[in-house]
Amino acid sequence: MNSKLNQPHFDGLSEAKRLPDLPGVYRMLGVDEAVLYVGKAVNLKKRVMSYFRKSETLSPRIQLMVKQITRIESTVTRSESEALVLENSLIKSLKPKYNILFRDDKSYPYIVLTKHAYPKLSSYRGSITTKDRFFGPFTNTYAVRDSIHLLQKVFRLRTCEDTVFANRSRPCLLYQIERCSGPCVNRIAEEEYGKDVTNASLFLQGKENEVIQSLEKAMLNCSTNMEFEKAAVLRDRIRSLTKVRETQFVTGSGDRNVDIVTVASIDGLVGINLTVVRGGSHRGDKVFYPKNASHKDEVYALEAFLTHHYQGGSVPDEIVINKKIDKAVFVKYFEQAFKRKVRINDNPISERRMWLKMSERNIELSIQQRLLTKETQEDRLAALQIALGLEGQLERIECFDVSHTMGEATVASCVVYDRGEMQHGEYRRFNIEGITPGDDYAAMNQVVSRRYQRIISGEGKLPDLILIDGGKGQLSS
Missing domain, CATH: 3.40.1440.10 (GIY-YIG endonuclease)
Structure with missing residues (x-):
């Protein structure tokens, strides 16, 4: 019963x-x-x-x-x-069924300058230590990569591992293409390299003006001493930094670190936009879509994000938000968690209001695009269903492919589409054994059999459609 x-x-x-x-x-x-x-x-x-x-x-x-x-x-x-x-x-x-949940994302990337006589410039994910100098966080690895490329071009800091650095006897390719000053083979004095590290550090803190002024002063000294080649190098560095400064569409006074967190909902879809500003410079935006949230849950979604996102990570000096919450509770929460005060601002003025409006516009556009993509996917699924003459609603699709290296090390993969998006957590890879090398038909037969034997035994659910990469041979196998 x-x-x-x-x-x-x-x-x-x-x-x-x-x-x-x-x-x-x-x-x-x-x-x-x-x-x-x-x-x-x-x-x-x-x-x-x-x-x-x-x-x-x-x-x-x-x-x-x-x-x-x-x-x-x-x-x-x-x-x-x-x-x-x-x-x-x-x-x-x-992970309660009816709570607003955020996916556990990877830790945010940082740029790090190591503690070394000639510090190494690199990207980093993980727990922040006090040994090295960290700059960030950045919202994506592309921003980190672009910043490192710029710093290599302007300041020519090394990016090689310490073991490589200690054992080089001649300059590497990066030195030849003027992306490294060659400290490994003493092509630059430690004092001069230290000045480049200081300028790079100031730049990463958003203090481009100080760096440019320092370089301009050094360029004038070189010109006065008739060291025109050095002056030309410094001139090119100044031009590169000036170009970066002009492209920063979020700039501000002071050196406070600020996160702008805005929540919005359109047609029942709730989204949150995080804008990261460090030292007055825009470090990027990232959009989050919480599970189980509706248009009535905007405030709850914002509160859930604030507790989830900063857990185990770094917190800025100030968080600007677009909804009214119990600020005193969160200020005390952050103070207990990070041993310092964090300002939560729900009524910004001046430049912070401009940042807030920009972030709100970003999340609205992102939600609209996501809804449009969803509609497009639904239209495509409907067209596929009609083309194949399938009855019932087409929701779950599983796709199979086989790969090998000249007949050896055969593997097969299964990817899953369900609930309107790719379900990465349900992807599976199979090592294929006991077949004739290069026999794609037998490999496909094995992977499909193994996959659905597991599903019949209760692991997973049957799809509405199975797609197989191949031809009639793979299909009939």
Whole structure:
């Protein structure tokens, strides 16, 4: 008999009235003790009671969650900021079905100058240490790569590993094409290299004007001393930096680090745009699309992003946002987590208001583009369904391909399209064994058989369409 039919009626309001008037975290549990939702509250009783009094004010997602609750658990904390920390930890570990979730992304890339007599310039991902100097974060690896290329061109800092540096006996190719000053073979004095490192560091902190002024002074000294070749090199560096400064469409006074976080929703799709400004220079934008969020969840999505995004990473001096939240809670949360104060600004003026409007426009355009792409994909799926004469809705597609090196080391891959996008987490790779080398037909037969034997046994679900790379031979195999 269905266990849901045997489930006694749950009186959520009576259960909520038993909770204390204290800050803490609550957990909504469903059938089989599955955690449906985790939330925080400054007053547990009032917050949980609100779910059962006026359900029409709740978002459709939360209304559906409330109908499935069979039990409520709570944990009292000393403050709401402490509850925020616990809530974030529980959401990350339990991944409740109805919470707004953000995908765990890779750590952000940084540019690093190593602690060395001749520091190395490189990109870096991972935990920040105090040993080296880090600059960032950048929103993508392309920005890091472009910055490193520029620094190589202007300041000619080395990018080789320390072991290579210590064992070179003649200059490398980068020295020949004027992308390195050749410190490994003493083509530049340590003092001069140190000046280049200092200027590169100032540039990465957004202090282009100081760097340009320093280079202009050095160029004039070289001209006065009739060292015209050196003066020409410095002139070219100044031109390159000036060009970069002119292309920075976000600039500001001071050296504060600021993140601009804006949330918006169009036709039920919620998106968040992160604009990173370091030292007044724009370091890039990144868009996030949280799971389980609707147009009524914009504030909750913003709060979830602030707790998720900065966990285990670096936090700027100031965060500019476009929605009203309980700022005091988050200021205290960041102070506890990072041992320093972070300003949260929901009413910016002057240049920060301009940055905010720019970020809001970016997220609106991104959501519109994503919705348009979704519509285009739906049209393509419908056309494919008609072309193949398929009945029912076409949603899940699995594609197979086989590869080998002259008959050896045969491997096969399966990629999955479902729910309107590629499902990278469901991709699979198969090592093919026990076949005649180069027999693509047997390889395809093996990978398809292995794949759907697993699905029949309960691992995964059957697709609506299977695509095989090949011809009739692969299909008939």
